[in-house]
Amino acid sequence: MIANPEAAASRPKLPPIERAAFLLDFDGTLVDIAPAPELVRVQDGLSDTLRRLRALCGDALAVVTGRPIAQIDEFLPGVPYAVAGEHGIAMRRNPDAELVRVPVPPVPAAWLEAAEALVAAHPGARVERKATGFVLHYRAAPEAEGALREAAERMAEGSGGAFHVQTAKMAWEIRPHGTDKGSAVHALMQQKPFLGRLPVFIGDDVTDEDGIRAAIALGGTGYRIPADFDEPESVRRWLTALAAGEERAWAV
Numbered sequence: 001m002i003a004n005p006e007a008a009a010s011r012p013k014l015p016p017i018e019r020a021a022f023l024l025d026f027d028g029t030l031v032d033i034a035p036a037p038e039l040v041r042v043q044d045g046l047s048d049t050l051r052r053l054r055a056l057c058g059d060a061l062a063v064v065t066g067r068p069i070a071q072i073d074e075f076l077p078g079v080p081y082a083v084a085g086e087h088g089i090a091m092r093r094n095p096d097a098e099l100v101r102v103p104v105p106p107v108p109a110a111w112l113e114a115a116e117a118l119v120a121a122h123p124g125a126r127v128e129r130k131a132t133g134f135v136l137h138y139r140a141a142p143e144a145e146g147a148l149r150e151a152a153e154r155m156a157e158g159s160g161g162a163f164h165v166q167t168a169k170m171a172w173e174i175r176p177h178g179t180d181k182g183s184a185v186h187a188l189m190q191q192k193p194f195l196g197r198l199p200v201f202i203g204d205d206v207t208d209e210d211g212i213r214a215a216i217a218l219g220g221t222g223y224r225i226p227a228d229f230d231e232p233e234s235v236r237r238w239l240t241a242l243a244a245g246e247e248r249a250w251a252v
């Protein structure tokens, strides 16, 4: 089921589902990459699969994403037990909990104005605003990659270390220092029902490597597309098999 069994074999093994906590990236892992953020599609059956998996692992299933939590609520309503959004800045620790945010500095308004002016000069490029930063997307304007990167780096350099540029898929994200998917994993794993379980993180992007490192540091494991799974469909198939109990014999 895993695309690259040799890479996976060098990692700590998958714990039995009864002892596992699933920490899942969204874009490019649970759903296929789409031409624009609002165009992703949740495949039929995915929500049911995740609900079954959540039941098997005592609710210990979270989505850990760069997106705002509200968007995960739209795409996967009532599915994960917990959600960490905006690369760990926002957290909802259980379905009834309030959304808690790590305090971070505001994005200077001048940066947003400059970013909007820049994408206007590159048709197809766009700014995705977040509460604590923004993303410069060039998927529909590949020729703008360099110009957007330079602008993002200039802004971050002028922030005195408060912000940095996160490499994303056909995008550059300006976001504050201080949190990442690794800190989100550590925070989630300190509370029930995650506490005492072994984290299994699955992701596809640079920002997911922090989550994978954290999962391994906590005695769990992590898988990355394309090293371990070749595409989101492979992840979905594997999760479906796990949720159906088919992979139990493989677990240690």
Ligand SMILES: O=P(O)(O)OC[C@H]1O[C@H](O[C@H]2O[C@H](CO)[C@@H](O)[C@H](O)[C@H]2O)[C@H](O)[C@@H](O)[C@@H]1O
Pocket (backbone or CB within 6 Å): 025, 026, 027, 028, 032, 033, 034, 035, 036, 037, 038, 040, 064, 065, 066, 067, 068, 128, 135, 137, 139, 168, 169, 170, 171, 205, 207
């Ligand atoms: O942490 P993730 O759940 O993987 O989210 C990362 C970013 O995903 C989104 O952008 C990426 O996916 C889009 C839809 O497939 C794609 O059009 C874009 O090119 C990708 O960069 C989202 O827009 C960002 O806010 C997330 O941080």
